[in-house]
Amino acid sequence: MSSMNLKQRQRGMALLVSLVFLLLLTLIGLSSMQSATLQEKMTSSVMLRNQSFQIAEAALRVGESAVQVETYSLAVCTTATQCAPPAESATITAAGRNSSSGVLWVAAAGGFYGVQNIGTTLAAVNVPVGTSATLYRITAVAVVGNNQRSVVESIYAKY
Numbered sequence: 416m417s418s419m420n421l422k423q424r425q426r427g428m429a430l431l432v433s434l435v436f437l438l439l440l441t442l443i444g445l446s447s448m449q450s451a452t453l454q455e456k457m458t459s460s461v462m463l464r465n466q467s468f469q470i471a472e473a474a475l476r477v478g479e480s481a482v483q484v485e486t487y488s489l490a491v492c493t494t495a496t497q498c499a500p501p502a503e504s505a506t507i508t509a510a511g512r513n514s515s516s517g518v519l520w521v522a523a524a525g526g527f528y529g530v531q532n533i534g535t536t537l538a539a540v541n542v543p544v545g546t547s548a549t550l551y552r553i554t555a556v557a558v559v560g561n562n563q564r565s566v567v568e569s570i571y572a573k574y
Contacts (some may be wrong), residue, residue, distance in 0.1 A: 504556050
């Protein structure tokens with residue numbers, strides 16, 4: 416009789432253990448889904464940042480190509496504001512001339528580039544010794560996605 420009594424007391428125990436295991440598996444599944452969602456968001460962010468950088472780099476190359484043209488000329492900047500790297504690169508969203516820096520932003524390759532003539536020098540790197548070179552600062556900007564902005568800059572010595 417005591418073995419019969421023991422079976423009756425354990426009758427619902429298998430169901431209870433199964434439900435606890437099912438709850439644990441559900442929690443593990445939810446945690447894995449949250450982790451996968453977070454990884455997908457991070458991957459998307461990296462992809463947009465890379466795309467933004469590539470577009471800015473392409474716009475920079477277009478700007479450098481424009482400066483390389485033999486007939487290209489631009490007036491030398493005259494004030495500290497005009498000679499400094501353009502602050503509007505952090506906010507620019509459209510082509511056009513900026514009133515404070517005087518930089519003309521040109522749309523190219525999905526981004527923008529601006530050129531500044533920062534003067535001449537006799538000591539430019541990779542230029543024959545004693546050769547006068549005009550230095551141009553080319554700044555390129557690209558914005559993709561939810562304001563993923565890349566700004567790249569180069570100094571081009573034209574001689």
